[in-house]
Amino acid sequence: MSIPDITIYNTLTRKKELFEPLNPPHVGMYVCGPTVYGDPHLGHARAAIVFDVLFRLLTHLGYKVRYVRNITDVGHLENDADEGEDKIAKKARLEQLEPMEIVQIYTDSYHKSMDMLNIRHPSIEPRASGHIIEQIKMIQDILDNGFAYEVSGSVYFDVVKYNASNNYGKLSGRVLDELLENTRDLTGQEEKNNSVDFALWKKAQPEHIMKWPSPWSTGFPGWHLECSTMSSKYLGDYFDIHGGGMDLLFPHHECEIAQSQAANGNDPAKYWIHNNMITIDGQKMSKSLGNFITLEELFTGSHKLLTQAFDPSTVRFFILQAHYRGTLDFSDSALQAAEKGLKKLLNGIELAKKLIAADASTSDISKLKAACIKAISDDFNTPVLISNLFEAVRITNSVYAGEEKISPDDLKMLNSLFADFTTEILGLSNDQNQQGDELIDPLMNLILDIRQASRANKDFATSDKIRDVLSKLNITTKDEDGGASWTYES
RNA sequence: GGUCGGUUGGCCGAGCGGUUAGGCACUGGUCUGCAAAACCAGCUACAGCGGUUCAAAUCCGCUACCGACCUCCA
Structure with a gap:
């Protein structure tokens, strides 16, 4: 397939833009991965699948993509106000395990589920704990440039000072003055000059078990920092695509931009892409609300809202049937509908391989192919792509039933259409091993x-x-x- | 309270000024020993009220309702 014009909705500009890589044919893409302190859920699946399709598309088009997706195994504080316990450390205490045991368990769990969902491995999967030195270096750079201050062994980013010469809020549309006015009273903020400042380094309390030495104290890095350091380390100070869930837009991604600007004077990324949330009964599915469904529960049918188990491919198809920027409402019946639809699609693909060509075609396969390319190129409109693929299935079935005809060239195109779009780009295939069994x-x-x-x-x-x-x-x-x-x- | 987004047929979900989105469910037909699968046909909706336009689900305004972010989250 030749490279079509691809448009991407860029959160930074709030509009669709033509995708033009900084250094073609290379593309650098960074996506915020999970914090590994719990089982992966449907929300993790959506982010992973959305960016997997983007990764597959760009690769398929011939781009040399370096896809970096991190594992956060340290640095997320449990509570607001940059105070309190590290998520990983808290979970470790609750389960009476070493923090790194928690990290191992849930990293394995995440990987296993992602493999089942047919998600390709990223090019690099760095861990925050493996990049403490780089984070300390970046904090020092920010301090040297005057955009941070140290208080009692902790280092904070000076948002107000930064905003005087930069635009804090350019990504999320926030206005600093309004943020300052609307901030609630929170405990544990005594050290900060302003409520909007955020921690770059936190001094650890004696009982804290995950900590590292630094010029300021024995402590741990702030939670926005890892993405800034790891993305610049592997993709450079300015790369093509930065992705993640919409809930990370503010403050996480906003702070990443501030950190990069303060450290090296660059915006980190050209295109910012955010996938929307999965909802359940109209409400966001999230850990804090406790209304999430883990992938394990989905694959085994063990959640109370489920009447049956669902294949990973069904979950993948369910997610791809909605556009990534809209919310997607979860329900058992919606999954059931997806299961049947996927089966119809996959049956059609198998049937297309068995069709016998005639002298001429009764359907315009070229036109259909063009429609598929247009759909996926238009801000990755997978639902429209899928509707076109169902049209291809309809044609396939009609030819098989003898009600339509297809020429040898068109038959070849039809099969490559399914192979390229369904299997290669959308990553949809049967979960069962369909290979022949000699017994x-x-x-x-x-x-x-x-x-x-x-x-x-x-x-x-x-x-x-x-x-x-x-x-x-x-x-x-x-x-x-x-x-x-x-x-x-x- | 501030900022932003949404409200589409029984359900999920596209749509970005003029064309049947698609899937699931349902109804009727074809096919079949009966099924299954498939095909054909039907069901044709855009929260409400105004406005712009030859033409609006699509643009503008108001109203109602829902949600997201502002605190950890994909």
């Missing part, structure tokens, strides 16, 4: 042969018995011209 396939052929023979002899008692028993084993049989086929669902 089962001949056995099934034998069974279906017997069934077909009994049908031919009008021995329907036998043929129905075979179908009923197979059905109880979750094997669905389909009688077709010149034979029969079967599918298995676990």
